[in-house]
Amino acid sequence: MRQTELFTKTRKEAPSDEVAKNAQLLIRAGFVHKEMAGVYAYLPLGLRTLHKIVQIIREEMNAIGGQEVAMTTLQDAELWKQTDRWSDEKVDNWFKTSLQNGTEVGLSITHEEPMTRMMAQYISSYRDLPKYPYQFQNKFRNEARAKSGVMRGREFLMKDLYDFSRTEEEHNSFYTAARDAYIKIFDRLGIGEKTYITFASGGTFSEFSEEFQTLSEAGEDTIYVDEKKRIALNKEVYNEGVISKLGLDKESLVEKRAIESGNIFHLGTKFSEPLGLTYSDENGERKPVYMGSYGIGPSRLLGTIVELFADEKGMVWPEAVAPYRVHLVGLNLDDEETRDWADALYNNLVNAGVEVLYDDRVEARAGEKFADSDLIGIPHRIVASKKGKDAGTYEVVERATGEIRNLTEEELFADFTS
RNA sequence: CGGGAUGUAGCAUAAUGGUAGUGUACGCGGUUUGGGACCGUGUGGCCCGGGUUCGAUUCCCGGCUUCCCGACCA
Numbered sequence: 001m002r003q004t005e006l007f008t009k010t011r012k013e014a015p016s017d018e019v020a021k022n023a024q025l026l027i028r029a030g031f032v033h034k035e036m037a038g039v040y041a042y043l044p045l046g047l048r049t050l051h052k053i054v055q056i057i058r059e060e061m062n063a064i065g066g067q068e069v070a071m072t073t074l075q076d077a078e079l080w081k082q083t084d085r086w087s088d089e090k091v092d093n094w095f096k097t098s099l100q101n102g103t104e105v106g107l108s109i110t111h112e113e114p115m116t117r118m119m120a121q122y123i124s125s126y127r128d129l130p131k132y133p134y135q136f137q138n139k140f141r142n143e144a145r146a147k148s149g150v151m152r153g154r155e156f157l158m159k160d161l162y163d164f165s166r167t168e169e170e171h172n173s174f175y176t177a178a179r180d181a182y183i184k185i186f187d188r189l190g191i192g193e194k195t196y197i198t199f200a201s202g203g204t205f206s207e208f209s210e211e212f213q214t215l216s217e218a219g220e221d222t223i224y225v226d227e228k229k230r231i232a233l234n235k236e237v238y239n240e241g242v243i244s245k246l247g248l249d250k251e252s253l254v255e256k257r258a259i260e261s262g263n264i265f266h267l268g269t270k271f272s273e274p275l276g277l278t279y280s281d282e283n284g285e286r287k288p289v290y291m292g293s294y295g296i297g298p299s300r301l302l303g304t305i306v307e308l309f310a311d312e313k314g315m316v317w318p319e320a321v322a323p324y325r326v327h328l329v330g331l332n333l334d335d336e337e338t339r340d341w342a343d344a345l346y347n348n349l350v351n352a353g354v355e356v357l358y359d360d361r362v363e364a365r366a367g368e369k370f371a372d373s374d375l376i377g378i379p380h381r382i383v384a385s386k387k388g389k390d391a392g393t394y395e396v397v398e399r400a401t402g403e404i405r406n407l408t409e410e411e412l413f414a415d416f417t418s
Numbered sequence: 419c420g421g422g423a424u425g426u427a428g429c430a431u432a433a434u435g436g437u438a439g440u441g442u443a444c445g446c447g448g449u450u451u452g453g454g455a456c457c458g459u460g461u462g463g464c465c466c467g468g469g470u471u472c473g474a475u476u477c478c479c480g481g482c483u484u485c486c487c488g489a490c491c492a
Contacts, residue, residue, distance in 0.1 A: 012442065012454065013430050017484050037484065092419095093491075110492065144419060144490060152491085203492070220491090265492065295492070331452065367453035374453090385452070395452095 001044075001324070002346075003359045006030075008043050010372045021218065022303035023149025025315050029375045031323075038146020038154040045357075045376065046302070048323035050157070053298045053305075054136055056188050056320060057159050060181040064174070066134045066161055071111045071118070073138060077104035079113050083274050093142040095154075107140035112293060115162050116271045123289060126166050126281045130174060134161030136298065148220060150303040151259060161294040166279065168268075171290045175264065178294045182212055182262050189301060190318030191308060195261065198223050199246060200234035205268030208237065212262035212296075218307040219259035226252050259304050267291040309400075315377030316400050324357040326416065327378035329369050331385035333362045342384035345394065345409065352417045374399070382412065 008030030015034070018024045023040075026032045031046030042050055058068065077096075080086035086106070088094070095107040108114075115133060123129060139158045146154050161178065165171035179197070186195040191214050198213040213223050213232055222235040226248055233242065233253065243250050269288040272278065278286045302321075309316040319325065326349060330342035339362075346358045357378060359369050373381050383395040393406040396415070407415065 009443085010454095011429060015429065016431090017424090019485070112492085141491080145486095145488095147485090201492095209492075263492065267492095293492075334451085365451055365453085365455070367451095367455080369454090370452075371454045383452080387452080 001357050003357060004361055006044060006357075008045065010375055018149065020147070020149030020151070020303075021310060022151060022306040025306055025310055025375070026150065026303070029315060029377070032150060036154075038143060038152065040150050040153060040299075045323040049317065049321055050298055050302055052321040052323075053189065053301050054157075054159070057185055057296060057298060058136075060185050060188075061132075061134050061159070061161055064132070064177045064181050065130075066132045069133050069135050071108070071114050071135055071137055073108050073140070075106040075108050075114065077106060079117055079275075080106065083113055083271060085113065093144075095140045095142050108137065109139060109141055110158075110295075111135070111137065111160055112162065112267070112271050112291075113275065115160075116275045116277050116291070119162075119164055119289075120275065120277045123164060123277060123279055126279055129279060129289065130163060130165040130170055132161060132163050132174065134159060134294075148218065148303070151218070151300045151307075152220065153299065156297060157299040159296045159298060162267075163292040163294070164272075164277075165290045165292070166281070166287075168290055171266070171292050175266065175292050178264060178292070179210065182264065182294070182296065185296065186212060186214070186261070188320055189305065190320060191261075191301075191305060194308060196223070196225055196230060196232040196258070198232040198234050198258070199237055199242070200263070201236050203265065203267075203270075205270055206266040209263060209265045211260050212264075213258035214261045214304050214308070215256050215258050216304065216307050217257050218304075219257040221258050221260050223256055223258045224253040225256050227254065228252065232256075232258075259300070259307070261301055261304055262294075262296040264294045265292060267293055310377075313371070314375030317377045317379060319379050322377070322379050324355045324378050325380060326354055326356040327373050327376065327381045328356050328358045329373055329381055329383045330358065330360050331366050331369070331383060332387075333360065335386055338384070338386040338389050341389045345382070345384055345412075348409070348413070349416070352413065354416050380416075 010030055011028045014024035014028050018027060026046060027034065030043055033041040033043055035041050077086050085091050094109055096104060098104050136157060136159050138155055140155050143154050146152055163171055163174045165174060186192040195212050195214045198211040199208045200211045202208045211234060213221060223232040224238050225232040269290060272289040272291055277289045279289055281287055305321060306315050328346055333339045333342060346356060349356045377399055379399050381397040381399060388394050393408055394412055396405045396407055
């Protein structure tokens with residue numbers, strides 16, 4: 001992508017109404033656009049990054065048997081009444097609206113109900129189980145107060161997978177696999193070290209659910225971490241009884257701020273019973289399907305990654321999620337030979353399949369280009385300049401470490417196409 | 419949802435009861451050219467409604483917006 005073609009531009013100053021670091025940087029770099037409080041649009045660079053995150057999650061969900069679907073945003077009120085999750089007393093953050101004939105509808109807040117009802121169309125025998133549909137879908141939550149930039153929005157992207165199993169045992173074995181898949185996801189995103197499986201309140205069918213909490217001062221949750229055992233407790237279940245039940249020692253628990261980046265639940269038959277999702281077992285007996293749900297928020301992860309890795313100059317993207325792998329910065333491009341030299345490298349990199357953003361602006365000065373490059377945070381910067389052309393080398397600078405190498409085109413390709 | 423603030427150009431800000439200045443961004447001309455350079459010049463602005471007043475961007479009331487604290491948060 002040539003930067004002169006990109007419609008976004010960077011800003012020196014963040015808007016005064018953003019306090020969260022993630023939103024300030026994402027807006028300054030032109031990754032997102034704030035539409036309203038808690039509602040952010042994704043611009044080309046931001047969307048590429050979001051898609052990278054989505055793709056990693058997708059691969060790991062597929063690897064454990066997930067089948068991707070896309071449920072709807074508009075929700076049937078009648079369905080949610082069946083599980084008693086429509087009334088404002090039960091769920092107070094619905095966005096509700098109505099059809100022209102007065103029929104109530106809501107904007108998807110989560111998808112247990114519609115997914116369960118839909119699966120009832122296809123599940124009637126033990127032979128139909130287990131199944132693991134999932135999706136990436138916008139969720140709408142009418143939060144009383146949006147905050148923390150893209151990390152707590154009223155509209156946000158969520159991956160939600162549901163397991164439909166025959167028995168608790170079958171569910172549990174999938175739950176374990178999903179848990180492992182989540183660990184892989186956080187590792188691939190580069191935040192595995194800072195992410196702790198955290199016991200939190202469970203709900204109807206289990207005492208606990210497990211959250212994936214990523215340590216950050218920008219987080220909204222307070223957790224108590226046992227760093228040696230790599231286990232944590234959410235403040236909401238932090239008490240003597242729970243600590244001893246989990247075999248932890250209060251002395252070794254350290255209070256930390258963290259971002260809830262994922263959450264997995266045992267649902268049991270909480271949804272299958274009221275919605276009539278049953279199957280016939282080998283003996284012809286009708287039984288409710290045993291369920292679990294597995295959520296992870298790609299848009300929140302995007303903000304989390306910014307929070308964790310940014311430095312004073314801007315964002316620092318891990319290789320796996322960076323919008324581009326290489327930021328080619330052309331200098332002295334008013335000189336025709338230098339421009340040809342930089343253009344040629346760009347074309348060669350693109351043809352070699354390297355994802356590259358090319359700062360081909362002629363009028364911008366070096367300082368401005370470097371500052372923009374630091375802000376955008378692409379992992380590898382290649383500087384193509386007149387000086388370099390005369391020496392026959394390109395300067396390769398690592399965003400994270402600042403390491404500088406001067407490489408010939410051959411060395412450079414050995415590096416980036418291996 | 420309770421409390422407190424807030425609203426001036428694309429962005430950041432200043433002043434003012436007599437319709438607004440600066441920086442940045444943007445246009446044009448010129449000098450520059452490896453860490454957001456400089457000179458000249460130009461375009462562009464007072465959230466909405468009501469009230470007070472000869473006159474409101476300014477004061478008052480209401481609304482809305484955004485932010486902060488708290489509550490809430492499968």
